[in-house]
Amino acid sequence: MRIVTLSLALLLALQSSARAADDALVQRGAYLAKLGDCVACHSAPRGKPFAGGLSMATPLGRIYTTNITPDPGTGIGRYTEEDFARALREGVARDGHNLYPAMPYPSYAKVNDDDVKALYAFFMKGVAPVQQVNRESDIPWPLNMRWPLKLWNMVFLDKGVYQDKATKDVAWNRGAYLVQGLGHCGSCHTSRGFAFQEKALDESGVAYLTGAALDGWFASNLTGEHNVGLGRWSEVDLVAFLKTGANSHASAFGSMTGVINNSTQAMTDIDIAAMTTYLKSLPAVGSAGALRYSYDGQATRALLTRPASDAGARIYAEYCMHCHGADGRGFAPMLAPLAGNPNVMERDASSLINVTLNGASDLVIDGIPSPYPMPEYAPVLNDRQIADVLTFVRAGWNNRSPAVSADEVAKLRKSTQAIQ
Structure with a gap:
């Protein structure tokens, strides 16, 4: 009887261990x-x-x-x-x-x-x-x-699981594995070729994570490029962005909001640090210009002149200034800066046009929605007005980015409203 009891106890213990x-x-x-x-x-x-x-x-x-x-x-x-x-x-x-x-x-x-x-x-x-x-x-x-x-x-298709690089440390290899593999960051942030293939699948390719147009947005440059990439971001800045979707440089919008809400905020501190280590190791590629960004307050002075000096400045003063500030520096991390924002300075203005037209969905961190999401201005401003205000923003505070045309706005308005 004792043997049977011991056998049952052992069986139950094994089953419990297997379930665990x-x-x-x-x-x-x-x-x-x-x-x-x-x-x-x-x-x-x-x-x-x-x-x-x-x-x-x-x-x-x-x-x-x-x-x-x-x-x-x-x-x-x-x-x-x-x-x-x-x-x-x-x-x-x-x-x-x-x-x-x-x-x-x-x-x-x-x-x-x-x-x-x-x-x-x-x-x-x-x-x-x-x-x-x-x-x-x-x-x-x-x-x-x-x-x-x-x-x-x-x-x-390059078959074969990720292999650690002997010349790199544990954190770098873990970060590379996550960014290249499950994180599949290149799917959005790497441009595609004639057959819809990513032009590079890791840092050995010059196009890797240099930004790409995708479904009405432009997924930003994640290399060390100074103006439109992560060159001015510290590791602390990048950790904050991955954990909360906002830092002193930018805020998440578009499909990146879903990435923050569903994915990166749930990552362990070790994995976030590893991704940051890997991303910050990428050299600068895709320069937006020879001059490195530095703040210039001339646009602020123009805004504070009454009446404002151009149509874009007047629209900014009426609709944008109360959140993003006369100085364009916003109130980070709650309200994104526009001065020096990589998304503002990017040559492809798709994301800027899209978020102005259609707003941004809520960042939800630890179950709490962001208090000040970007509203949609498609019902409020026409194509010419949006083009004017974005041209002002892209030229202001030393952003030095190309003007936005009303035709660009109209095209994106039509394509994004067809989706909604």
Whole structure:
């Protein structure tokens, strides 16, 4: 009898230990899914988490993200771990069809086996199944055929997990692994070539993280470039931005708001520091001009002259000055500065036009929404007025950036309102 009792106790202990190990693996997978910001792309507005349906623009037409809940009929409930790994790292679904490279599998190819296992555990056991059929793309035939993607993968997919560089320390390698892999920062911040391929997948390529136009926004330069990159940001500045979405240089908007809300604010201090170490090591690429930015108060003096000296200045004084200040320095981190802001100085004005037209969604840090989100001015100001005020801002305080035309504003107004 004692032997039976001991055997039962041992069995229960083993089962408890196995459950604890499974729970730990699921929890680790949940954290890794946050690192990858999976929920942002695989959840539609007002939709259920990971059920897909988010519209994404591509050069060929709109596609819609897929259901990655463990529902066996419409999601990935029947995927084996091998199926999951293949989809994640090679862009091939369980039934053999190729995924569009809007899914950042060229980045996820670098994710190691242990992390893939944890992610699989999370999506199978930590996500609620949702029965929601995937929506077909709007890409017309024959451009919607998938077989050419096999050729695309042969040319552009670099298989193989991330390998530590012996010449770099632990923090740098961890940061590189996160930025290049699960963080897939290059998917937005690296320009793409004729076949929609990222022009570089790591720091060995000159185009890597130098900024790129994407779906009505311009994802900013993340290299050490002084004017439009991170050259003037300290490591403390970058940590603050990744944790809260704002610092003394800029505030997050557009799709970066979702990255802050769903991903980077949840990262451990060690991982945030590692990403910062890696990003701050990148050399300056994509110079916005030979002159390094330094503040000049001439625009402030013009604003304080009554009446203001030009149409853009008058609009700024009426609609912008109470938040961003007569001196353009804002009230960081609550209200973004415009003087010396990398997004203001960027040659491509898409982000500046877009956020002025459509505003910014709330940054939600530790469950608390930001008190002063950027409002939308599309219903208030016409194309000429927005062009004038942005031209004033881009020229003011020594920003020295090109003027914005009413045609640029009209084009972005039309394209972004079609999405909404």
